[in-house]
Amino acid sequence: MVSLVLVQRRLQNLTVGKVVLALVVVVTFFNEYLVYTLHSFRWASIPTDRNPKEEMVILLVSDPQLIGIQDEIGFPLGPIIRWDADSYLRKTFYRAYYHTIPDVVVFLGDIMDEGSKATDSEYQSYFQRFNSIFYETSYAKTVVIPGDNDIGGEGGDLRTFFKVNRFEKHFENLTGAVSHGFVDFLKLDIRMMKDQVLEKQKVISDVATQLKGKFRIIVNHESIITKPKSSIYPSQMLSCDTCLSDDEDMNNWPYYQRDMASMEPYIDVDFTNLIALSEIMVPTCSYRMGVPKMGYGVAVINKSGKMKYTVLWLPSRYHLLYVYIVVLAVAAFVLIINWVFSPVKSRKWPYR
Secondary structure: OHHHHHHHHHHHOOOHHHHHHHHHHHHHHHHHHHHHHHHHOOOOOOOOOOOOOOEEEEEEEEOOOEOOOOOOOOOOHHHHHHHHHHHHHHHHHHHHHHHHOOOEEEEEOOOEOOOOOOOHHHHHHHHHHHHHHOHHHHHOEEEEEOOHHHHOOEOOEOOOHHHHHHHHHHOOOOOEEEEEOOEEEEEOOOOOOOOOHHHHHHHHHHHHOOOOOOEEEEEOOOOOOOOOHHHOOOOEEEEEOOOOOOOOOOOOOOOEEEEOOOOOOOEEEEOOOOOOEEEEEOOEOOHHHOOOOOEEEEEEEEOOOEEEEEEEEOOOHHHHHHHHHHHHHHHHHHHHHHHHHOOHHHOOOOOO
16 A cells, blocks of 8 residues: 555656656667667677687778868857767777777778868867777777878869878878788778879889788778779678689779678688689768768688678667657657646746
8 A cells, every 4th residue: 555655646746847858868868878789789799809810800990081160060060960970980989899809990091071171270170089089999900091081082172292291190101011910901092093003013012022911901992993982882892703813804803792781790701812802892980971871890810811701780870860859849749738738827847
């Protein structure tokens, strides 16, 4: 009887305002924390107790495109939009990092959305945001290459020495070799729409003297096996079993395309086939690019020459923002209706 009376009293004290507030709190908790944790349960398992001399895990981050200031909406919405996009990257990268505990983190360009045209003060603020969002990279080896949004090179946005020099001062050299364990990461800055044969031959010749590892991976912002970008987005693998054969026509590689959006859970690559070439297109990790699927690429390479690749797919932020809009609209409607139909004497702010 006592318990029943207590329950009745609690129900009597439960106002419409309190119910609405509880609903908003629950939705916020789900949208800002729980959904990311639940989504990570769907990711393929990664061996975290591995022997680093025998197995290496590489976390691939593509097109974070930190939102700039010049092209974004002004105050007060601009700072809120930048904060939300940064928060999404921070939460997802944090979970991807600790899910994989990578040996190497590779950033595949377009670090910033407005890096190419930013002022020095804006560029410095973007660089500080990058370090804050991807803070966990301080624990692992990192490889960073630029995209056209960082140093120009697309359309009328010309690449200049100043832009390249600024990127290299804040991050690392545009080209070169980065060695870690039994893998060499080659940064060749190959642009398929530019005739740079002699320049690239010199870069490759210089890089060759730096090679130490058993296997070599070229990291590049643009596709090297030529194919329109629209047909390989968001996550594809282009494979050619005979591309490096002496008998192959170097101007017409017979490659085939594999869709990784539906793969379960890994796709296998054999590094021991010396005439084969495989290229992985890593999806963007930024929801602001407007694509339906975002994710981080993960490559697990064994010293024997076998590689497994998967994508850690991310939840849609736009869907979560739509949920906010619907919940807030319903909450406002309920509070207004409750206020309109409540007795005049009892009308007051619902949270008092």
